[in-house]
Amino acid sequence: MKIIEKKVLADYQDTKITKLVILSPDIARKALPGQFVVVMAKEESERIPLTVVESQDEKITLILQELGFSTKLLGSFNVKDSLYALAGPLGHPTEIKNYGHIILVGGGVGIAEIFPVAKALKKAGNNVISIIGARTKDLLILENELKENSDKLYICTDDGSYGTKAFTTDLLKQLLNDTRHPMPYTLVYAVGPIPMMKKVTEVTKEFSVKTMVSLNALMVDGTGMCGCCRATVGGEVKFSCIDGPEFDAHLVDWEELEKRNRIYIDKEKHICNLNKL
Amino acid sequence: MGKEPIIPRELSAKERASGFSEVVLGYTEEEAIREAGRCIQCKNPTCISGCPVEIDIKKFIYQITQKDYQSAYLTIREKNIFPSICGRVCPAEYQCRKACVLTKKDSPFASEQAINIHFLERFIGDYGMKHSFQIPGTPHPIRDARRVAVVGSGPAGLCCAGELARKGIKVVVFESLHKPGGVLRYGIPPFRLPQDVLDFEINYLKELGVEIIVNVVVGKTKTLDELFSEGFSCIFLGLGAGVPSFMKIPGENLCNIYSANEFLTRVNLMSAYKFPRFHTPINIGKHICVIGGGNTAMDAARVAVRLQKINNIPSDVTLLYRRTEVEMPARRLEIEHAKEEGVKFKFLVQPKGFIGNDRGFVEKIRSLECRLGEPDSSGRRRPVPIEGSDFELDCDSAVVAVGLKANQVLTSVTPGLKTDKWGDLEVDSDTMQTSIKNVYAGGDIVGGEGTVIEAMGMAKKASKAIIETLS
Numbered sequence: 001m002k003i004i005e006k007k008v009l010a011d012y013q014d015t016k017i018t019k020l021v022i023l024s025p026d027i028a029r030k031a032l033p034g035q036f037v038v039v040m041a042k043e044e045s046e047r048i049p050l051t052v053v054e055s056q057d058e059k060i061t062l063i064l065q066e067l068g069f070s071t072k073l074l075g076s077f078n079v080k081d082s083l084y085a086l087a088g089p090l091g092h093p094t095e096i097k098n099y100g101h102i103i104l105v106g107g108g109v110g111i112a113e114i115f116p117v118a119k120a121l122k123k124a125g126n127n128v129i130s131i132i133g134a135r136t137k138d139l140l141i142l143e144n145e146l147k148e149n150s151d152k153l154y155i156c157t158d159d160g161s162y163g164t165k166a167f168t169t170d171l172l173k174q175l176l177n178d179t180r181h182p183m184p185y186t187l188v189y190a191v192g193p194i195p196m197m198k199k200v201t202e203v204t205k206e207f208s209v210k211t212m213v214s215l216n217a218l219m220v221d222g223t224g225m226c227g228c229c230r231a232t233v234g235g236e237v238k239f240s241c242i243d244g245p246e247f248d249a250h251l252v253d254w255e256e257l258e259k260r261n262r263i264y265i266d267k268e269k270h271i272c273n274l275n276k277l
Numbered sequence: 278m279g280k281e282p283i284i285p286r287e288l289s290a291k292e293r294a295s296g297f298s299e300v301v302l303g304y305t306e307e308e309a310i311r312e313a314g315r316c317i318q319c320k321n322p323t324c325i326s327g328c329p330v331e332i333d334i335k336k337f338i339y340q341i342t343q344k345d346y347q348s349a350y351l352t353i354r355e356k357n358i359f360p361s362i363c364g365r366v367c368p369a370e371y372q373c374r375k376a377c378v379l380t381k382k383d384s385p386f387a388s389e390q391a392i393n394i395h396f397l398e399r400f401i402g403d404y405g406m407k408h409s410f411q412i413p414g415t416p417h418p419i420r421d422a423r424r425v426a427v428v429g430s431g432p433a434g435l436c437c438a439g440e441l442a443r444k445g446i447k448v449v450v451f452e453s454l455h456k457p458g459g460v461l462r463y464g465i466p467p468f469r470l471p472q473d474v475l476d477f478e479i480n481y482l483k484e485l486g487v488e489i490i491v492n493v494v495v496g497k498t499k500t501l502d503e504l505f506s507e508g509f510s511c512i513f514l515g516l517g518a519g520v521p522s523f524m525k526i527p528g529e530n531l532c533n534i535y536s537a538n539e540f541l542t543r544v545n546l547m548s549a550y551k552f553p554r555f556h557t558p559i560n561i562g563k564h565i566c567v568i569g570g571g572n573t574a575m576d577a578a579r580v581a582v583r584l585q586k587i588n589n590i591p592s593d594v595t596l597l598y599r600r601t602e603v604e605m606p607a608r609r610l611e612i613e614h615a616k617e618e619g620v621k622f623k624f625l626v627q628p629k630g631f632i633g634n635d636r637g638f639v640e641k642i643r644s645l646e647c648r649l650g651e652p653d654s655s656g657r658r659r660p661v662p663i664e665g666s667d668f669e670l671d672c673d674s675a676v677v678a679v680g681l682k683a684n685q686v687l688t689s690v691t692p693g694l695k696t697d698k699w700g701d702l703e704v705d706s707d708t709m710q711t712s713i714k715n716v717y718a719g720g721d722i723v724g725g726e727g728t729v730i731e732a733m734g735m736a737k738k739a740s741k742a743i744i745e746t747l748s
Binding site for chain 2: 263267274
């Protein structure tokens, strides 16, 4: 649970994305793309889920956007510091097989989450097209990593400071709309902020392309014990931790998830203010 | 019987509602002797048959009357290694006390006159803890390399670990959460079971040589096959009941509707009541509704009362139950405590749905009134909703305590492990061995939700079989 490498991947105005490499032989041996760990920074901390971005040689890599109190606290940790608790790998891994032509969409820190999936799907023989986007150039992460693991990489920024000035969903729509060939894509895999995943869902529904998303629901234990992470998928209540975290995007009740993820927004502000974070 | 039962001292309802201090203060020595003196020392005691681990109740009560507390401690510990825990959380009125000869015949639970066996057990457990009594059957030295893995550190796991360690067998307990204790830690609130009592019992196991490794999710971090290949000869699964059930009614995913497990875990395990010093938040409503009639519902309601009090919110906690008080599965003592603390009970009520605001937060609960119909398979009269009896209550926070289903995290990745139609593990009822050789199980993952002492009963049975297998 010791941090052996730390790197700030992006730092722009009040947004910071940090990479932590943590020694955890048991988890590193087991983690597969799409799985997550539950982390507690300190004894008094929350338990928060974070996607395992890479796992090799007894180490796992986590990439976090320092957004709320707990991620900011984690971001304040340094090399040689130890986490109080780390459990996993949790959730079902991504189904890795040869789908043929696929599109991966990553927005913001979600780029970190599509990276291991891109890598595995590329290795499985897929023709991988990746679309990554961020608010601005300085917040775009893992460009090279995605380039290496994609057959084609599209980049966009909201302000046009790098790549195309567009949203990821605009580029996605263009790709799906390309009528020069019969639409070849059999899977779209998207991770990013909820509004982005919601929009991806709208776009791909139009083209009837199977779309998988990894939900970022709030969790406590991460092992099915509490139901904090429940989401409505296809009219049924699912627990993101044990039934997911990936689900068919076309079946997810996005509005409910969006609201549930804001349950503690006031408490979050309070604790951040209190700690001057 | 001229002698009246001795009721142990308690914190007043006012004192207790403002914090998480233990409510029942337990007997003084003098009170314990008087209560023990009420026992008529039946020639053929019936109480022992009511105890899932068959403590020699008659004997230890006699030893109390003789002020021979050391022997009483040994008598209990021989059968039950956690007297301070069981003396607090056992539903004695459905077990030993119900079987006590002083309970009126055909009573659904123990009569008041029945000996307060559990309070005497607790007295002895606490006395032993305070006076560092020698542990009975000084542990055998660890005799060989054969090791047993115990999965889960709740009542079943800890009990199995203790029984094995007492026989000199090396045990490693794997716990998925960051602290050991299972439901004793995350579920049962400190005002019923103080954390230091739990810590004491866990430390006792460590002194016996039991190793406890937290943050290991067996089925995910390690599989059973991997445990075997790491050199464990046998595995005991005390996985617990696991996944909370919901009512499947509209609006149940609105914000501030918690499963009892989530609500209690946030408060007990994560100390959300100390937010922001502890970082896990919880939203405390002005009008909290708890749905259910079991001990978990009672715990949740009593936690809710305390959360409101701590936050200077006028107390308003309502418990909704489909049947009436007599059918409630909760312990009588807990029901009384909840009432004293101001929990309002609404019986014969079946929730129909929740209504929320535009931000997705719950505001009201809509329910139907019920009447009692014919008895169902549990022998209790079935609640029958009355058409058109809909009514609404203000409810800006709700806790759903309507039971648990088996957690499939381990079973889904272990094809050889046979489960019944509820997902619980199938075991041989004599040895508690599962469908996989050398893998045993006990507690709620076998046969569904039960009590702490029932879990320990199963764990003891399994430990016996494991010891036989190893020798």
